[in-house]
Amino acid sequence: MNLAKSRRKKESWDDIIFDLICNVLVLIVVIAIAYPIYFVLIASISDPKYVNFGDPLLYPKGFTLDGYREVFKNREIWIGYANTIYYTVFGTLIALVCTMLGGYALSRRDLPGRGIIMIFFTFTMYFGGGMIPTYYVVKNLGLLNTRTCIIIMGAVSVYNMIVVRSFMQSNIPEELREAALIDGCGNGYFFTKIVLPLSKAIIAVIVLYDAVGMWNSYFSAMIYLQDKNMHPLQLILRRLLITTQAMASDTTIDADAAAEMLDLVQNIKYSIIVVATAPILCVYPFIQKYFVKGVMIGSIKG
Amino acid sequence: MYKMAEGVKDAAKKRKRSYTLKLMKRNWLLYLFLLPSVLYVLVFNYLPMYGIQIAFKNFTFVKGYAGSEWVGFKWFIKFFESIQFKKLMVNTLRISIYSLVVGFPIPIIFALVMNNIRNLKWKKVVQTITYMPHFISTVVLVGMMSIFLSPTGGLINRLLELVGGPGNIHFLGKASYFPHVYVWSGIWQGIGWGSIIYVAALAGVDQELHEAAMIDGANKLQRVYHIDIPSILPTIIIMLILRCGSIMSVGYEKAYLLQNNLNLETSEVINTYVYKMGLLNKKYSYSAAIGQFNNIINFVLLMTVNKISRKVSETSLW
Numbered sequence: 001m002n003l004a005k006s007r008r009k010k011e012s013w014d015d016i017i018f019d020l021i022c023n024v025l026v027l028i029v030v031i032a033i034a035y036p037i038y039f040v041l042i043a044s045i046s047d048p049k050y051v052n053f054g055d056p057l058l059y060p061k062g063f064t065l066d067g068y069r070e071v072f073k074n075r076e077i078w079i080g081y082a083n084t085i086y087y088t089v090f091g092t093l094i095a096l097v098c099t100m101l102g103g104y105a106l107s108r109r110d111l112p113g114r115g116i117i118m119i120f121f122t123f124t125m126y127f128g129g130g131m132i133p134t135y136y137v138v139k140n141l142g143l144l145n146t147r148t149c150i151i152i153m154g155a156v157s158v159y160n161m162i163v164v165r166s167f168m169q170s171n172i173p174e175e176l177r178e179a180a181l182i183d184g185c186g187n188g189y190f191f192t193k194i195v196l197p198l199s200k201a202i203i204a205v206i207v208l209y210d211a212v213g214m215w216n217s218y219f220s221a222m223i224y225l226q227d228k229n230m231h232p233l234q235l236i237l238r239r240l241l242i243t244t245q246a247m248a249s250d251t252t253i254d255a256d257a258a259a260e261m262l263d264l265v266q267n268i269k270y271s272i273i274v275v276a277t278a279p280i281l282c283v284y285p286f287i288q289k290y291f292v293k294g295v296m297i298g299s300i301k302g
Numbered sequence: 303m304y305k306m307a308e309g310v311k312d313a314a315k316k317r318k319r320s321y322t323l324k325l326m327k328r329n330w331l332l333y334l335f336l337l338p339s340v341l342y343v344l345v346f347n348y349l350p351m352y353g354i355q356i357a358f359k360n361f362t363f364v365k366g367y368a369g370s371e372w373v374g375f376k377w378f379i380k381f382f383e384s385i386q387f388k389k390l391m392v393n394t395l396r397i398s399i400y401s402l403v404v405g406f407p408i409p410i411i412f413a414l415v416m417n418n419i420r421n422l423k424w425k426k427v428v429q430t431i432t433y434m435p436h437f438i439s440t441v442v443l444v445g446m447m448s449i450f451l452s453p454t455g456g457l458i459n460r461l462l463e464l465v466g467g468p469g470n471i472h473f474l475g476k477a478s479y480f481p482h483v484y485v486w487s488g489i490w491q492g493i494g495w496g497s498i499i500y501v502a503a504l505a506g507v508d509q510e511l512h513e514a515a516m517i518d519g520a521n522k523l524q525r526v527y528h529i530d531i532p533s534i535l536p537t538i539i540i541m542l543i544l545r546c547g548s549i550m551s552v553g554y555e556k557a558y559l560l561q562n563n564l565n566l567e568t569s570e571v572i573n574t575y576v577y578k579m580g581l582l583n584k585k586y587s588y589s590a591a592i593g594q595f596n597n598i599i600n601f602v603l604l605m606t607v608n609k610i611s612r613k614v615s616e617t618s619l620w
Contacts, residue, residue: 012521014521014522014523015521015522018418018521018522018523019418019420019522022415022416022418022419023419025415026415026416026419026428029412029428029432029493030427030428030431030432032490033431033432033434033435033490033493033494034431034434036446036450036457036490037434037435037438039457040446097338098338098339098342099339101335101336101338101339102335102336102338102339102340104332104335105332105333105335105336106336108329108332110325110329111325111329111332112322112325112326112329113326117336117340120340120343121339121343124343124347124348126547126600126601126604127351127597127601128347128350128351128597129347129349129350129351129352129353129354130350130354130576130590130593130594130597131573131576131577131580131581131589131590131593132353132356132576132580132581132586132589132590132593133349133350133351133352133353133354133356133590134346134350134353135580135581136350136353136356136363136586137345137346137349137350137353139363141345152342153346155338155342156338156339156342156343156346158343161339186331187328187329187331187332188331191335212437215439216437216438216439216440216441217439218439218440218441218555219555219558223577223581234439234440234441234442235441237439237441237442237445238441238445238559241441241442241444241445241448242441242444242445242448242559266449269445269449270449272445273442273445273446276439276442277437277438277439277442280437280438281434281437281438284433284434284437285430288429288430288433291433292498292502295495295498295499295502296498296499296502
């Protein structure tokens with residue numbers, strides 16, 4: 001206590017200036033990151049006539065929910081939403097099962113052939129067949145333009161499997177298994193009754209990683225799905241936000257309404273961004289520690 | 303004598319083999335656990351590798367692997383001789399080296415700076431906010447960019463106008479701006495997330511070192527330079543190896559979304575070209591050859607960087 005006080009008193013000008021610079025830098029970064037996100041949020045509920053000039057806003061101006069009304073009326077977005085939820089839930093589930101089972105098996109030092117199997121997996125992290133040969137395989141399996149394809153394509157992430165393996169190697173003591181073995185406990189029983197309950201943290205990490213990845217991906221859907229009714233939200237968003245200018249195209253409207261609509265378009269875009277991103281951004285601060293944990297475990301991989 | 307030793311060795315070998323067999327039998331369920339993943343990797347990673355042959359063939363979906371005739375290095379040569387080759391290489395390298403040079407050190411600097419914030423609550427807020435963009439999808443990010451970077455009433459242009467800019471810069475419509483737009487939007491999205499690993503490494507720095515240095519009269523900047531940075535150097539090197547290994551694989555998902563006819567001169571990278579050639583223009587073999595060329599360079603790069611690093615610093619991936 002006394003030591004700390006005297007140290008603080010002794011703090012030199014160098015250090016005070018250094019602290020100041022650090023804090024200012026951090027503040028600048030925080031504003032640069034937070035403001036665009038905040039702007040989207042307030043622009044989505046502001047009157048388009050204030051927003052469309054691009055003047056920086058600090059609070060909503062001319063409150064309106066027209067943008068959201070249009071978004072909620074748009075069928076495409078809801079189909080996309082439903083598809084994305086479907087892909088995310090089942091894709092994550094399958095990926096989780098594969099990753100946990102595989103990761104656990106690879107964590108066992110008494111598994112003959114473990115080294116070779118590891119090489120078999122890790123090689124694919126550094127080398128692959130490429131886009132066209134993969135597409136051809138998917139096509140030959142009859143998976144083109146099917147929902148199954150999107151769910152399966154992300155089922156095994158070798159990186160995640162190695163993360164699970166490292167976690168289990170350091171968190172499931174070898175002695176525990178030996179003791180269980182002596183008690184006549186088989187591998188299946190040991191895995192379900194002891195390993196899984198001890199692995200809640202890593203399960204959370206894998207679920208979150210896979211779910212966010214699934215939710216945000218668009219490329220494989222763009223390649224493998226033609227049927228618009230199967231498109232996930234991100235592909236719909238791509239059409240609405242990037243490739244086309246207006247979403248008025250699917251509703252027939254007269255000229256006056258069209259002009260008004262044009263004014264609304266920007267507002268609608270802001271609303272779309274909020275609707276599409278809100279679920280993840282709202283949940284994420286509460287589960288942040290699991291993501292961070294995932295990065296940590298991943299970084300000390302074997 | 304000699305024979306006896308041989309016999310003992312044989313017995314030991316036999317015992318070892320039978321032990322392995324016993325382990326395999328006892329752990330049969332573990333192989334079953336691995337089965338789904340092995341099958342997946344076999345089908346979706348190794349089968350496509352067998353398909354690399356189409357880069358050396360005149361391949362069409364109708365003819366299949368067996369029915370397509372070999373053409374040797376025809377497609378590779380065609381690519382090297384095409385006007386696209388130089389452009390794609392330059393664009394890809396420009397963007398990835400720019401990302402590496404700017405995007406690699408910035409999260410490290412940010413972590414070092416953040417490490418000096420004493421107020422833990424504020425630190426927590428900073429982390430929560432700066433990690434956030436990582437969770438915004440590429441599509442939404444590019445959507446936001448197209449709004450903010452718009453030449454008519456875009457936020458960025460308005461802000462630049464306040465400090466004397468022209469106010470109508472078409473960021474996405476001019477080829478020379480594309481690398482900056484690509485790299486700096488990446489930094490916006492990745493600065494916080496990229497710093498996590500260094501923040502953790504910094505948390506593990508021995509506090510006694512700092513105390514000893516303080517007694518010797520070192521100020522904070524000197525301690526950052528002489529203690530913090532050397533302590534996290536192994537982490538930095540591993541991350542650098544990983545980055546160098548993927549130098550030829552620009553984030554094509556983002557590049558593809560940012561592309562338009564006006565900026566294609568600098569925004570077309572190898573992977574987006576592979577996609578367009580292969581799946582949109584249906585030149586399968588040509589596209590596969592380009593993809594394979596890229597793949598091999600990546601592989602060689604990773605191996606080389608890893609080897610150099612192992613020699614120089616005894617830190618390597620494997």
